[in-house]
Amino acid sequence: QVQLVESGGGLVQAGDTLTLSCTYFGRTFSRANMAWFRQAPGKEREFVARIAWSDGDIDYTDSVKGRFTISRDNAKNTGNLEMNRLEPEDTAVYYCAANWGLSSRRAFSYEFWGQGAKVTVSS
Numbered sequence: 001q002v003q004l005v006e007s008g009g010g011l012v013q014a015g016d017t018l019t020l021s022c023t024y025f026g027r028t029f030s031r032a033n034m035a036w037f038r039q040a041p042g043k044e045r046e047f048v049a050r051i052a053w054s055d056g057d058i059d060y061t062d063s064v065k066g067r068f069t070i071s072r073d074n075a076k077n078t079g080n081l082e083m084n085r086l087e088p089e090d091t092a093v094y095y096c097a098a099n100w101g102l103s104s105r106r107a108f109s110y111e112f113w114g115q116g117a118k119v120t121v122s123s
Contacts, residue, residue, distance in 0.1 A: 002026040002112045004096055009117030012086055020081040020117050022096030030074040033103040035110060036081045038092035038119075045107055048094070049081060052103035059105065063089070086121045093118050 008020040024032065035050035049060045049070040058070055069082040079096060094117050097110035104110075 002098070004098060004112055004114035006094070006096055006114040006117040009094065009119050011120045011122065014087055014121055014123050016086050016121070017082070017084045018086060018119060019083065020094055020096070020119075022079045022081075022114050024077045024079070024098060027100070029072075029077040029098075032098045032100055033110075034070075034072055034079040035097045035103075035105075036070060036094060037097060037107055038090075038094045039116075040092040043092075045095070047105040047107070050103055050105065051079070054103075057103065059103075061105075083119070086119075088121045088123045091119060091121050 003025040005023045012018050031053050033052050036048040037045050038048050039045040047061050048064055049068055051058050051070050051072055060068060067085045072079045096114040098112045099110045
């Protein structure tokens with residue numbers, strides 16, 4: 001059974017850096033596509049970033065390009081999202097997700113999800 005465990009959320013000030021981690025249990029991580037999504041209060045879940053297992057292709061939503069970096073460490077079964085120059089608009093619950101099919105921006109493409117990590121950015 002696949003399990004994704006997130007860590008690293010918290011309360012920070014605008015301009016700060018925060019790194020989220022997602023550790024995978026139960027299946028070969030090196031062949032997993034990984035993604036991060038977020039859901040702000042009162043809003044729908046939205047795509048943030050993804051990294052494909054096959055060619056390492058990386059993709060970001062426009063609002064985080066140049067500020068966020070997605071990465072993975074297959075040896076540690078871990079994926080990370082480094083978030084720099086955080087803004088109050090980045091406040092949300094962040095979810096990591098994984099699938100063993102096609103890398104996608106669409107949430108429904110992902111079978112497995114972490115429990116969520118709350119990130120609050122104060123101005």
